[in-house]
Amino acid sequence: MWARASSRLWCQVLIAGLAAAASITAVAGPGQQAPDVLRGEQLYGRCMGCHAPAYDSVGPRHCGLFGRRAGSLPGYAFSAAMKAQPWVWNAATLDRFLAAPLAAVPGTSMTYDGIADARERRDLIAYLRALDASPQCRAASPAKHQE
Numbered sequence: 001m002w003a004r005a006s007s008r009l010w011c012q013v014l015i016a017g018l019a020a021a022a023s024i025t026a027v028a029g030p031g032q033q034a035p036d037v038l039r040g041e042q043l044y045g046r047c048m049g050c051h052a053p054a055y056d057s058v059g060p061r062h063c064g065l066f067g068r069r070a071g072s073l074p075g076y077a078f079s080a081a082m083k084a085q086p087w088v089w090n091a092a093t094l095d096r097f098l099a100a101p102l103a104a105v106p107g108t109s110m111t112y113d114g115i116a117d118a119r120e121r122r123d124l125i126a127y128l129r130a131l132d133a134s135p136q137c138r139a140a141s142p143a144k145h146q147e
């Protein structure tokens with residue numbers, strides 16, 4: 001009697017464990033983890049020789065990047081190639097550009113080899129997306145956030 005009860009209990013534990021494992025796989029997809037924004041922030045160190053989130057440097061600022069048309073930020077001198085680019089920046093266009101900037105936009109003045117690792121690009125793009133909510137971006141464009 002005791003033996004039967006305990007084996008039933010074990011069976012319930014096992015089923016609960018399997019269900020939890022299945023739901024984790026369903027959320028993240030097989031072999032995929034959610035992007036890591038903190039790792040993306042570290043990777044952004046590679047961009048900071050030329051970029052800053054809230055002001056233009058060698059390259060244009062990255063606050064407000066998502067949803068912005070490529071080469072459209074007022075006050076920054078883009079290359080003709082970037083200005084002619086019809087892309088709007090989102091996860092897909094950024095992934096393509098950052099993998100190989102000079103191949104994706106021939107003639108761009110962003111002389112950077114790119115990020116070959118897809119996982120690193122995903123983390124970096126998640127960071128760029130999260131950037132808009134950061135204090136430095138909110139301070140840089142208060143008008144945008146008052147609408």
Ligand code: HEC
Nearest residue numbers: 046047050058059060070071078079082108109110111112
């Ligand atoms: C060697 C300097 C340099 C480095 C390093 C660099 N960039 Fe750039 N970036 C530029 C320049 C210059 C431009 C303007 C390109 C043009 O006008 O063709 C630019 C443009 C961009 C744009 C287009 C912005 C817009 O408003 O259209 C994005 C996005 C971008 N860079 C992301 C990055 C990211 C992310 C990194 C780090 C992985 C990075 N860049 C590293 C110099 C650099």
